[in-house]
Structure formats: structure tokens, C-alpha cells
Amino acid sequence: MNDIIRVGLIYGGKSGEHEVSLQTALAVIKAFDLSKYEVTPIYITKEGEWRSGPALSAPVDSVQSLTFEQNAAHSGTAVLKPIFNALQSSTSGGAAEALATDTAFDVVFPLLHGTYGEDGTIQGLLEMANIAYVGAGVLASAVGMDKVMMKRVFAQEGLPQCVFRHFTKAQWQKDHAFFLMEIEVSIGYPCFVKPANLGSSVGISKARSREELLEAINLAFQYDRKIIVEENINAREVEVAVLGNDEPVASVVGEIVSSNEFYDYKAKYVDGKSTMIIPADLPQETAELIRDLAIRAYMAVDGSGLSRLDFFLRKEDGAVFINEINTMPGFTPFSMYPLLWKESGKPYAQLLDELIQLALERHQAKQQLQYSFDA
Structure with missing residues (x-):
């Protein structure tokens, strides 16, 4: 080379x-x-x-x-x-x-x-x-992108999650009354409605009533054929950056204090008013638990290169719930991923160097595999 x-x-x-x-x-x-x-x-x-x-x-x-x-x-x-x-x-x-x-x-x-x-x-x-x-492979990317499949994998791994329900547009059109009942009985209001396959909080709404729920579902279906509805948790939002291939490592834990009611697109990328607290003010054992859960989730989807793992820390009792994995987190000036690694001792340029090397190492390892069989 x-x-x-x-x-x-x-x-x-x-x-x-x-x-x-x-x-x-x-x-x-x-x-x-x-x-x-x-x-x-x-x-x-x-x-x-x-x-x-x-x-x-x-x-x-x-x-x-x-x-x-x-x-x-x-x-x-x-x-x-x-x-x-x-x-x-x-x-x-x-x-x-x-x-x-x-x-x-x-x-x-x-x-x-x-x-x-x-x-x-x-x-x-x-x-x-x-x-x-650079980054996650086909499987990890697909699983991480589809919130329904992601949550199923996390459930198999035994990771704690909030209550959720999901359905496709065809299922909704066939029996929307059933899904309305299921959401109101098992989740209640307020709740969050999200497209299953999208990020950056695009198409996400907080519904406080049946009328708002119907509007939120219609909005989410504009972006995907499958949506997910999640319970609202009174929680702090904390995040961890993970880096590596077969032996991934986790950064310090950071906290997001949103400028809006929840961490939506505007709060993430537009107004620049959301606060990032790095490291988050957490008991050491809680921070270590979150870092451990992040590594487990990363490996559960067969992650490689980089990912950011998002968690909820319930205010009433300190319980931790994993929210999602982002296999291609943003690197904008407001992005958490590079800031978490900067606080962990890896400045931006070094982080890019390591990501490039991880990609080359993973590719080289794959070249050692045999892709044909002489029968």
C-alpha cells in the first residue's frame, strides 16, 4: 500500500x-x-x-x-x-x-x-x-437501522428496554382499531411514534391523546412502511460511544439535555441549544453498567468500526434502559460521538486514524477467508 x-x-x-x-x-x-x-x-x-x-x-x-x-x-x-x-x-x-x-x-x-x-x-x-x-457491516447496519429488529435482538440478549409495539402500514389499514386498543392498554399516553427505519429523530412525534396518536402514525408512515410506538419514560438521556472490531471499547458516558421537549431534529442539528454534559454526572457503578450494556449491545448486532449507543436513565429509581444503537453516528459540530472520545482521550484526528485502520484490518481479515469450494 x-x-x-x-x-x-x-x-x-x-x-x-x-x-x-x-x-x-x-x-x-x-x-x-x-x-x-x-x-x-x-x-x-x-x-x-x-x-x-x-x-x-x-x-x-x-x-x-x-x-x-x-x-x-x-x-x-x-x-x-x-x-x-x-x-x-x-x-x-x-x-x-x-x-x-x-x-x-x-x-x-x-x-x-x-x-x-x-x-x-x-x-x-x-x-x-x-x-x-469504515463502520458496521451489512448485518449490523441493517439490524441497527430497523428499530423493530434491533429491539428483538436486544431482547434476545436480555438487555432492558421500554415497552413497545410495532406494525406495518398494511396491518394498520387492515385492523387499526386493534392496534389503537393495544397501544392504549399496554403503553398509554404519552407515547412516542417513530418510523422503524430512520434516524436523526425525523418523523418522530410525542402523542398525548388518541387524536395526536393518529396524526403521529400518519406522519411516521410518510417515512416508512413500518412504525414503532414506545412508552414514555421520565428519564435522563445518556449516550456512549463504542469503537473497535472484535474487542470494542466504550467511551465515557455523556448526557443530553435537550433544548426541546424531546431530542428532536431541531434540537440535534438546528438551534445548537441542547446541552451535552461530558462526562455525565453519574455514580461510577451506573456509568460502568451503561458502558457494559453498550458493549453487549454492540456485539449482539455484530458491530464493527463505530457506533453510538443511547440509553434512558429513569429518574424515579435509576433504572437503565437501552434505547437504540446508531451504527453511523453524526460527526457534525453538535455531535456527541467525537466529543465523547475527545473526553476519553482520543481527539478527532486520532479517532479518524483509528477508524481507517479498523476498516483496513477488518477487510484484510476477510481476505483470508475462502469463498469457493472444490467439490
Whole structure:
């Protein structure tokens, strides 16, 4: 391998979290040590078009420059075949028009949040192309993205969770009266309604009555065919960053004090008024319990690279409940993941170095496997 590691940075995408991905990409690109890495931005539009600019030789100043809208030379679209050629080949060939690069990548860093990025789809593409990539694999990404499957895996692992119910749009249309009754009897009000396959609190509502519940369900179905309804817990929201492959480690525990009633999209990314307390003011045994649960959850979904684990700490009795795993947490200026590691002794640049190395190590280990059988 060359001394300079060639990184393809994929961001944007067909997702409700497109703008979050752009902010993450800008922050990551500005943090890369360009004396160690050659970074090629690869932007996916909201319509699914793949675009790329030249390898970076200096930090990027704005999100707009990352979308290549003002650069006609690099605004062409790409179909699947030339993308594969560009990822796998070190010659320009037919891939030059698609990705505007004459080099292959040593590793790809997908910074795609939500649908088509955090759900195992881009990971499957990279697996088929036999390209090293940062973050969770296909299985962990898919399970972590689907809140219903995630909670089922957590239940199998014996992790404590709040009460929840779930159903598809077809099930709801067939017998909505049954699901209304089940929610009101087993969960009650207030409750939270969420699309099963989305992040960044997009499409999430807090329902305090049947009327609000119906509105929340209709909103959630705009983003996914399957939704989940969870009980409301009077709790503190705490988070842990996990890093590693076969021997993952957990950061210190941080706490989110939301600027809104709950930690919604605006509180996360827009107003910048939510408070992050790092480390969280917790008894040592509680912090250790949360860190242990985070590692167990990470390994339960077969995580690799990185994830952020979110928990509820019930105020009445201090009981801990796992909320979810995020296999591609944000790296925006307001993001908890890099801040947790900074407090744990890993500054941003070192964190990126370790993520790249973890991706290369995981890829190298997979190359030792045998994928054919001589019968």
C-alpha cells in the first residue's frame, strides 16, 4: 500500500437525513490530515445520482462546494457499472466521467445517514466490490437501522428496554382499531411514534391523546412502511460511544439535555441549544453498567468500526434502559460521538486514524477467508 492512504468519502444520499450527511462530511473532510490521506469526495444527490470532485489537496470550506453544483466538470451522473470500475480499478477508463478520478481507493468512508446508507445497502455494494470500508457491516447496519429488529435482538440478549409495539402500514389499514386498543392498554399516553427505519429523530412525534396518536402514525408512515410506538419514560438521556472490531471499547458516558421537549431534529442539528454534559454526572457503578450494556449491545448486532449507543436513565429509581444503537453516528459540530472520545482521550484526528485502520484490518481479515469450494 502507498504511504498515502486513498480514501473515498461517500455522503449525501436518498434519505431524510441528507442534510445531516452533508454536515457530517464537511466536518470529517476538514479534520482529515491531508499529509496522510488523499480524500476523494463522492456525493450522492437526493435523486440518487453519483457525483465526484478531484482528490482534495486542501480543506473544504462549505457544504455547497461538496455538492459540486457549481462545477460542471464534475456534475455528471454515474450508473452502477462505472462506479464499480472506479472503486476497483486504478485506471481511469470508463470510470473517469463518473467519479473524476484516476485512482482506486484503499478504503471507503460512507457518511450516509439513514436510508440507503446506514441500513446495509451501501455496505452490501462495497462488500460485492471487495472494498474496505469504515463502520458496521451489512448485518449490523441493517439490524441497527430497523428499530423493530434491533429491539428483538436486544431482547434476545436480555438487555432492558421500554415497552413497545410495532406494525406495518398494511396491518394498520387492515385492523387499526386493534392496534389503537393495544397501544392504549399496554403503553398509554404519552407515547412516542417513530418510523422503524430512520434516524436523526425525523418523523418522530410525542402523542398525548388518541387524536395526536393518529396524526403521529400518519406522519411516521410518510417515512416508512413500518412504525414503532414506545412508552414514555421520565428519564435522563445518556449516550456512549463504542469503537473497535472484535474487542470494542466504550467511551465515557455523556448526557443530553435537550433544548426541546424531546431530542428532536431541531434540537440535534438546528438551534445548537441542547446541552451535552461530558462526562455525565453519574455514580461510577451506573456509568460502568451503561458502558457494559453498550458493549453487549454492540456485539449482539455484530458491530464493527463505530457506533453510538443511547440509553434512558429513569429518574424515579435509576433504572437503565437501552434505547437504540446508531451504527453511523453524526460527526457534525453538535455531535456527541467525537466529543465523547475527545473526553476519553482520543481527539478527532486520532479517532479518524483509528477508524481507517479498523476498516483496513477488518477487510484484510476477510481476505483470508475462502469463498469457493472444490467439490
